[in-house]
Amino acid sequence: MKLVLGYFSIEDIQFAEEPRLEDGVLFVDEAALSAEVLADERLRAAHFEIARPGESVRIIPVKDVIQPRVKVEGGGEMFPGMASNVDVVGSGTTYVLEGMSVVTVGPIVGFQEGVIDMSGPGEVYSPFSQLNNLVLVVEPAEGVTPQEYEQAVRLAGLKTAMNVAELVRELTPERIEEFEHLNIVESSRKYPDLPRVAYVQMLQSQGLLHDTYVYGVDAKRILPTLISPTETMDGAIVSGNCVSACDKNTTYHHLNNPVIADLYKAHGETLNFVGMVITNENVYLADKIRSSNHTAELCSYLGLDGVIISQEGFGNPDTDLIMNCTKIEDKGIKTVIITDEYAGRDGKSQSLADASPKANAVVTGGNANMLVEIPPLDKVIGSSGYINVIAGGSAGSLKADGAIEAEIQVYTGATNELGFNKMSAR
Amino acid sequence: MEKFKVVHYINQFFGQIGGEEMATHPPEKRSGPVGPGLGLTAQFKGEAEIVATIICGDGYYNENMDSAAAAIVEMVREEQPDVFVAGPAFNAGRYGVACGAICKAVKDALQIPVLTGMYEENPGVDMYGKEIYIVSTRDSAAGMRSALPVIGKLLLKLARGERIGASVEEGYFSQGIRVNFFEEKRGSTRAVEMLVKKLADEPFVTEYPMPSFDRVDPMPAIKDLSTANIAIVTSGGIVPHGNPDRIESSSASKYGEYSIEGVADLVVGEWETAHGGYDPTAANHDADCVVPVDVLRDMEQEGIIGKLNPYFYSTVGNGTAVASSKQFAAEMAQKLIEQNVSAVILTST
Amino acid sequence: MATEANTASSVIVVTNNELVHEAFSICCQVFFIADGYLEVLLKTRDLIHKGHCLLTHPLAGSVKPGETPYRTILLTGEREELEMMSLQLIEDAIVISRRMIEQGRFDCRMLSDQHKKDFQLIDYTVVESACASVKTGTIR
């Protein structure tokens, strides 16, 4: 499988009646985009706002962040099984709008998180503070259940990203990158002397606002399976996970998985990137055992020397993480795990809910309990009232002047466990 | 702006008094910087000054720990400094222990920031590294040039009351407190690099060390049970009725010492459990099911064991939580030694 | 609701969530705890000590201790020998939850009825996600 990504750099977004990309400025037709969103009768109202890096703007509560992409060649369309047919993706050519995202905002249940600050001291915590964000704010129709509403918001975000990306279908990208994924036999012939390495990605799969979809399938119903890394670049994995802002993987993260990118960089040089295994993080303990067993078996079957395991979330996923790590190590395969920490506001508590001496190579995205005080910003997209009831915020978080005292876990992507950020802890 | 006042502690060697033959040199105070203090002063760039240097022989300090610390703390107090710094001690064991000990003593007595520096294998790191800032240095004085800028920078931050970054950023040994900071590379890149090293059997440093489990060699068996003094220790929280020592129901911060002299049986109403980690019904009804006084008393009468120790020790330890019980287990052991105990039956719930 | 669980008669539910109580009491033995989050864990621990075995992870879901008032845990109905993994998980969960509840300044009295309902719903869907697996085996 070979996928070519063609990049367009988006320097700014503007509303205009005639949508187009001109000199790095993306002009979008708000009315047309809203109309498409509102075609879903589960949504009563929708409007768009633009938030640019450096502006005094806070976005809250963030549901998902999506990078606009369009497939111009090869099988299938973006987000197969979710927003398009279930065709196999991951080959051909896909165009990417870099430097921007579509952010969905809307209260599905009354407590939820996800803050992006476009400026001020909070901007260092969310990677999305650095993007030009086209923010979609929606409201549900009367009588729609939270489950239906969640689904509608998720689809609205994906559709909007696809519609926006359509603007570049006929244009020529500024630069391209190639990603090739060979089959097992070819790859071992090509790199006989390099260590065989795979990526094990754990997907949150626990219920409403905790789900992840693979080609439209709810990940809690999968057995661990092999997937081509290039498939993820075409949206084979979609986030339905809105709880735990700091260490959930948004759809943007799945499209731009940094572990995959960095393994590709090392591929052919220091290692042979054989492929990737996706597994889940279920509530039911027997599922955890079954999935970790199966993950280790797949790694063994691939004849691997090393594995990088990434986690999503905290608490019960720590159990999955340690099970995956120890069972893979027991197969004689060396592991590095990527996690984050909940070491308490003082940093003195044990960071993970589980531990094993076999997990001797850990990369951390930092302590999510770290407390920060953030001054008010001029404009709020969404509603800052939610900060009181989001994970990591608490009663009294919102000060009279609009300032926030909260743990950094309120920031979308702050302690990402794919290793998306530079933050760490010691 | 007034300069921050610093007091510096060094040993007889760096104080240019002499080598090992002068290790018995008692503490003395000189005004201004001496030896490495001159180099350190250069790092302050006028923002701080060493107002006094205390020089003490390594042998003297280690043989007179308490009195030396008391004398030196007084010398430091007179200067009313903003910061206290010792060493760096590199890989000199006794010097390292002295630096760590005096820093801790000054910190506790005067409540001012303290710091020192040494090599990772110096025993002082193990003993004091969790409580004070110890800058990581090379193993010999040849590392002075690279150590002083790190010490100087951290010292000024401490003096200014600034937030201290993570251990790897500032160059001190981790104190087991997790501090966030920004790396140069993103996490996934670090993970790939770590894996490549691990695959090549090259050394790598995990960013989060897992809690470790060490072992102790088994003590030899007791030879003659009929003369042995058997003591009971429990983590099941058995206490006299009403829990007079107020032992906490989970992760207790203390333990109780209770007399069972003349007690044949732990009867309901007189003994109970303070433990919050299990259903207390059974233990409250008959504490012998956690602390088997009745059975051991019988065996004492029957001459099977020499005697049942007149005290038992009790605390609350939660099953899998790696307890902070190290401290009071050590204290208990001290008492068990004084009471000529031969062996211990430890019961856990 | 809770249709999948109907088939599993030997499941014990420990919960302080009225919504779960309502939905599951028709098919399972439900210990309804009128107290807080921690008390649900403590009751679960006592049941594990008696030989019941965890079916769901005590820290299921991403809403952390100290951030929600509700917690539901499923255990096997049968009593057998003490199960190690269950014990380890519940002990660790209690330690972490105590700390997080103490450090969080979450006060469920300030929650509006709608917020309570939302928290109940999330807790419910997390447990419901386990129900389909009930027939597929236990950790023992």
Added chain:
Amino acid sequence: MAKEIERAGFPVAHICTVTPISKTVGANRIIPAIAIPHPLGDPSLDPANDKKLRREIVENALHALTTDVTEQTIFEE
């Protein structure tokens, strides 16, 4: 705690229900007990049998203390 007391020079017999945890915390002589809430007894038995059960466990512990071991050992009855 077993470890710290043993470190001070005493042979320690650790009576506990969850022997794997005892191994993890570093006890060397491990004696299996009845149940977490009542390691040395069984409230469902009558007092005489309850005490008899307790005596058996204590005897096992004393047996452990008079037995030399070179590594972590579980003394099954």
